[in-house]
Amino acid sequence: MSLVAGASRPAAILERGGKFAILALVLAALAIASIGFGSSAMSVGRVLLAVVGEGQRTDTVIVWSLRMPRMLMAALCGAALALAGFALQRATRNALAAPSVLGIVDGAALGVMVFLLLFSNESNALIVSILWQPLAAASGALLFALTVVLLAVRTGAPPLRVILYGVALGALAKAGVTLFMIDGPVHRASQAAVWLAGSVHQARWSDLSTLAGALALLVPLAFLLTRRMDQLELDEQSAAATGLPVRATQLMLFALATCLTAAAVSFAGAIGFVGLVAPHAARLLVGGRAFGQAVAAALLGAAMVTAADLVVRLAFAPLEVPAGAVTAVIGAPYFLFILLRAGRVHA
Amino acid sequence: MPDSEKPDRTEIELRRAALGYAGKRVFESLDLSIAAGRLTALCGPNGCGKSTALRAMRATLPAEAGDVLLRGRPISAFPARALAREVAMLTQSPSAPEEMTVEHLVSLGRYAHRRGFSADARADREAVAGALESTNLAHLADRAIGTLSGGQLQRVWIAMVLAQAAPVILLDEPTNHLDIAHALEVLSLVRRLGTEESKTVVVVLHDLNLAARFADEIIFFSGGRVAGSGPVDEVFRRELIEEVFGIECIVRREEASGRPYCIPLAAVPTRRDRLGHG
Amino acid sequence: MPRYALSLGLIVLIALLATASLHLGIRYTPTGEVWRALTQGGDDQAALIVNTLRLPRTLIALVVGGALGLCGLLLQTATRNPLAEPGLLGINAGAGFAVVLLIVFTDVYSLSVIALVACIGALLCAALVFGLALSAGGMSSPAHLLLAGVTIAALFASGIQIVIVADERTMEELLFWLSGGFADRDLRLLALAAPASLVLALLSWQFSPALDALMTDDATAQSLGVPVLRTRFLVLVLAALLAGVSVAVAGPVVFIGLAAPHLARLSGEQNHLVLIPLSVLTGSALALGADIAARFVIYPSEAPVGVLLAVIGVPTLIYLLQRKRLGVSA
Numbered sequence: 001m002s003l004v005a006g007a008s009r010p011a012a013i014l015e016r017g018g019k020f021a022i023l024a025l026v027l028a029a030l031a032i033a034s035i036g037f038g039s040s041a042m043s044v045g046r047v048l049l050a051v052v053g054e055g056q057r058t059d060t061v062i063v064w065s066l067r068m069p070r071m072l073m074a075a076l077c078g079a080a081l082a083l084a085g086f087a088l089q090r091a092t093r094n095a096l097a098a099p100s101v102l103g104i105v106d107g108a109a110l111g112v113m114v115f116l117l118l119f120s121n122e123s124n125a126l127i128v129s130i131l132w133q134p135l136a137a138a139s140g141a142l143l144f145a146l147t148v149v150l151l152a153v154r155t156g157a158p159p160l161r162v163i164l165y166g167v168a169l170g171a172l173a174k175a176g177v178t179l180f181m182i183d184g185p186v187h188r189a190s191q192a193a194v195w196l197a198g199s200v201h202q203a204r205w206s207d208l209s210t211l212a213g214a215l216a217l218l219v220p221l222a223f224l225l226t227r228r229m230d231q232l233e234l235d236e237q238s239a240a241a242t243g244l245p246v247r248a249t250q251l252m253l254f255a256l257a258t259c260l261t262a263a264a265v266s267f268a269g270a271i272g273f274v275g276l277v278a279p280h281a282a283r284l285l286v287g288g289r290a291f292g293q294a295v296a297a298a299l300l301g302a303a304m305v306t307a308a309d310l311v312v313r314l315a316f317a318p319l320e321v322p323a324g325a326v327t328a329v330i331g332a333p334y335f336l337f338i339l340l341r342a343g344r345v346h347a
Numbered sequence: 348m349p350d351s352e353k354p355d356r357t358e359i360e361l362r363r364a365a366l367g368y369a370g371k372r373v374f375e376s377l378d379l380s381i382a383a384g385r386l387t388a389l390c391g392p393n394g395c396g397k398s399t400a401l402r403a404m405r406a407t408l409p410a411e412a413g414d415v416l417l418r419g420r421p422i423s424a425f426p427a428r429a430l431a432r433e434v435a436m437l438t439q440s441p442s443a444p445e446e447m448t449v450e451h452l453v454s455l456g457r458y459a460h461r462r463g464f465s466a467d468a469r470a471d472r473e474a475v476a477g478a479l480e481s482t483n484l485a486h487l488a489d490r491a492i493g494t495l496s497g498g499q500l501q502r503v504w505i506a507m508v509l510a511q512a513a514p515v516i517l518l519d520e521p522t523n524h525l526d527i528a529h530a531l532e533v534l535s536l537v538r539r540l541g542t543e544e545s546k547t548v549v550v551v552l553h554d555l556n557l558a559a560r561f562a563d564e565i566i567f568f569s570g571g572r573v574a575g576s577g578p579v580d581e582v583f584r585r586e587l588i589e590e591v592f593g594i595e596c597i598v599r600r601e602e603a604s605g606r607p608y609c610i611p612l613a614a615v616p617t618r619r620d621r622l623g624h625g
Numbered sequence: 626m627p628r629y630a631l632s633l634g635l636i637v638l639i640a641l642l643a644t645a646s647l648h649l650g651i652r653y654t655p656t657g658e659v660w661r662a663l664t665q666g667g668d669d670q671a672a673l674i675v676n677t678l679r680l681p682r683t684l685i686a687l688v689v690g691g692a693l694g695l696c697g698l699l700l701q702t703a704t705r706n707p708l709a710e711p712g713l714l715g716i717n718a719g720a721g722f723a724v725v726l727l728i729v730f731t732d733v734y735s736l737s738v739i740a741l742v743a744c745i746g747a748l749l750c751a752a753l754v755f756g757l758a759l760s761a762g763g764m765s766s767p768a769h770l771l772l773a774g775v776t777i778a779a780l781f782a783s784g785i786q787i788v789i790v791a792d793e794r795t796m797e798e799l800l801f802w803l804s805g806g807f808a809d810r811d812l813r814l815l816a817l818a819a820p821a822s823l824v825l826a827l828l829s830w831q832f833s834p835a836l837d838a839l840m841t842d843d844a845t846a847q848s849l850g851v852p853v854l855r856t857r858f859l860v861l862v863l864a865a866l867l868a869g870v871s872v873a874v875a876g877p878v879v880f881i882g883l884a885a886p887h888l889a890r891l892s893g894e895q896n897h898l899v900l901i902p903l904s905v906l907t908g909s910a911l912a913l914g915a916d917i918a919a920r921f922v923i924y925p926s927e928a929p930v931g932v933l934l935a936v937i938g939v940p941t942l943i944y945l946l947q948r949k950r951l952g953v954s955a
Contacts, residue, residue, distance in 0.1 A: 161768060164942075237438040
């Protein structure tokens with residue numbers, strides 16, 4: 001409205017647009033770097049040529065069969081985890097909420113372990129399609145998320161305590177995972193150990209298409225809910241007074257976050273702290289309006305995991321340090337930083 | 348000025364409403380009605396159920412038995428957003444992130460009017476601008492709410508409620524934590540809503556004299572029932588106040604405005620205190 | 626006197642558990658053989674199993690369990706925070722990280738140096754966590770303290786992961802140590818840890834009256850004559866040292882420090898003169914019980930004792946969270 005700070009408006013829009021453009025550029029640069037670096041490095045030109053299929057044959061094969069799926073998997077998982085964290089932070093109205101903190105990631109991991117255990121035959125081969133694995137992850141995640149929600153609703157717990165329930169249940173799920181790893185088939189266990197730490201180095205196109213399909217459903221849903229998320233910035237009573245069905249919205253957001261987490265975790269394992277850091281950094285960058293923040297968070301999340309995967313390959317190769325370890329080393333101090341300055345205004 | 352005009356239309360009515368929170372009844376059977384276009388103050392001692400009654404009128408606290416009616420229709424029959432377009436409420440200690448801008452917070456009041464992605468439609472922008480204008484906040488629109496003073500912040504919250512453009516406005520202790528100048532400023536604003544925009548306003552007030560000064564009607568609660576209700580001149584009586592609050596007091600009339608006011612003298616020990624259970 | 630009956634009962638329980646721990650395993654060893662192995666030694670299989678496997682883990686569980694139980698009690702009282710626990714607060718992880726750094730980056734294998742480094746790591750980490758919590762929400766905000774701790778633990782866990790992957794030489798050995806447990810640990814470390822724990826426990830006992838006073842608010846404790854800040858600082862140092870010692874012996878073991886003091890308090894006892902020994906005994910009993918159960922839940926394999934402790938600890942944590950008020954000012 002022109003009456004209200006009208007003069008600054010176009011400039012502000014331009015500034016925000018610029019920030020999104022910069023984010024997208026950073027992500028693109030990371031993607032190119034991620035494709036370019038590896039056991040044999042390629043120049044930017046060669047990468048681009050190979051991507052469009054005009055480069056040398058070997059380049060094209062390496063890029064399309066190995067590095068592209070890995071890069072895309074990192075980016076998509078990062079975006080999914082970031083959106084999941086964003087939805088949770090809005091649902092609980094707490095900047096400290098994230099899928100890894102709320103026990104959802106551990107729940108998904110437990111779901112996958114149980115799945116591997118139930119459907120493996122004597123020689124450790126799966127007897128059902130691997131495509132069912134995301135479903136198992138989602139069931140585990142949903143089960144634990146639901147338990148956290150039920151505990152919270154039953155006791156009418158304030159947001160901070162909801163997170164502590166998540167921490168507690170996460171510990172339980174972790175214990176279960178450990179137990180299955182020791183008792184399960186050895187081959188599966190070592191595979192699971194790498195996967196649990198959060199890594200994208202085994203990405204395949206078939207996994208990628210499943211993940212992309214799930215995200216094609218979930219991401220639009222997330223953006224449809226952004227207006228409701230804006231209302232949840234108010235305290236619950238005020239939000240309800242403006243006409244928002246608060247409980248229903250919170251449940252929807254929880255379910256959305258759980259499905260997004262399960263999708264990412266079932267392919268890339270437990271990459272921690274992305275869902276925590278990306279939405280919060282996005283807020284600092286583009287402000288608190290849900291729509292813009294969601295876009296920025298998804299871009300940041302994608303960039304974060306792509307960068308972590310790049311660091312792992314550059315700094316530790318040929319060792320397979322999981323990307324999740326790198327995101328944790330960045331994310332944990334950031335979490336403490338948020339913890340130190342969490343504050344809300346009361347009238 | 349407020350008395351004898353046309354016979355009042357009833358905006359909100361509670362009939363034999365049982366209200367309370369998990370395991371604790373506040374009202375067994377509450378009957379009261381709020382007249383349309385008037386400013387009604389809810390008064391009473393701590394814990395008498397003022398806020399409970401207010402929450403029942405906005406259906407954020409459903410009645411366990413009995414009826415709550417908005418213009419004759421059960422309030423529970425309204426869908427959430429439709430109800431929000433009819434009744435706006437400012438809760439007792441609302442909160443929002445401190446870096447949120449004033450304008451953004453006020454625009455959240457438009458939630459019930461928006462559809463899908465139609466970002467900031469004209470009517471919304473005008474309502475927000477109007478709310479900022481009438482609360483005298485236009486110059487602060489881009490400020491973060493964490494940087495405002497207590498009085499300014501309270502005006503922002505009221506602006507959000509105004510942006511909701513509902514004919515009925517409920518305010519739970521809007522003068523809480525405000526010094527007397529800010530309290531007067533806020534209540535004059537609330538008073539203006541009643542007279543200029545013919546809104547129905549219900550406000551929980553702690554301060555009896557502020558209630559007598561600004562309200563058209565007062566409802567006194569005491570011990571889980573309505574102890575008295577009606578136009579200020581009829582209910583603002585010494586005997587009633589003494590009974591409701593358990594005090595001794597004098598009620599006088601201020602000459603310029605003709606409004607009554609109360610000078611509290613002493614607390615009268617209740618029977619429970621005298622028996623030594625306090 | 627019920628309080629003596631309770632302590633006596635616990636001691637009898639621990640004796641029974643210890644006896645069971647010597648008898649039970651993949652194969653049951655009859656009492657006669659256990660007795661012969663303990664008194665005469667010998668080279669046959671039964672004697673070797675009892676003397677080199679079961680006796681050490683029984684003793685270690687006793688000492689470490691007791692130390693952790695006491696550590697939890699000290700932390701909970703000193704911070705007035707019912708959720709305080711060396712595992713959840715990240716103190717164990719800090720000690721673990723310090724030891725991993727030592728082993729990976731130096732050639733030092735002296736046991737006393739390892740124990741010392743674990744204690745330093747625990748102290749530094751405790752200082753970090755309490756410092757953070759203090760500036761975030763005050764010591765008496767249980768949630769902030771716990772969140773700071775859990776995050777620090779995650780941070781150190783990732784640090785350990787990176788350092789270990791980078792150095793394959795020590796990986797297997799360290800991974801085993803880091804999994805936390807009482808089996809197959811170095812008994813020589815216990816020779817160091819047992820007297821140290823005993824001294825620390827006696828020192829803590831000295832603080833009993835001050836700890837009782839600390840259960841009120843700071844101002845009241847001050848007016849009762851307790852030098853609040855100094856006492857709290859010293860008690861936290863004692864707690865961190867206890868955690869460091871137990872990590873050096875058994876690796877990071879979680880949840881005993883949380884559950885043991887709360888179980889001890891179920892007796893209705895509030896006096897630290899009694900609560901301290903009760904927490905020690907309860908911690909020992911929990912550790913022994915979990916260690917025995919770990920041998921059987923996925924028989925014939927052995928489960929990590931941390932899994933069993935999580936099964937006890939998580940419900941405790943949830944129960945504590947469900948209570949309306951956490952500590953003084955939740």
